[in-house]
Amino acid sequence: MTTRQQETSASEFVSAIETVDLATTMNVAEEVGREYRSAYYHLNRLEEDGVVESKKIGAHLLWHTE
Template identity: 55%
Template structure:
């Protein structure tokens, strides 16, 4: 499964949830999610201390 695929499939795609889904470290997931956001593939929404990721 890809990062984008995890974001699409999870009801609540937080960085932690994506990392758990892909069995990787939080920092690794966050780094690549930010890269996908820079490319315009996904977008983020900050709610309190939580970042939600949405597929575009």
């Protein structure tokens, strides 16, 4: 993946988190058109980079921007 593709992906994920009513991994995955595993991977990388944060609620991770 090129740097440009990574930037586009990051902005798509951030936008999806801000757009969906309940930003679970599955809802974000559906919003960006990715499989659950792919979305989970990208969201975790964004969390490691400090771009997004997650909070575990029951069996779900809820994602949010800072």
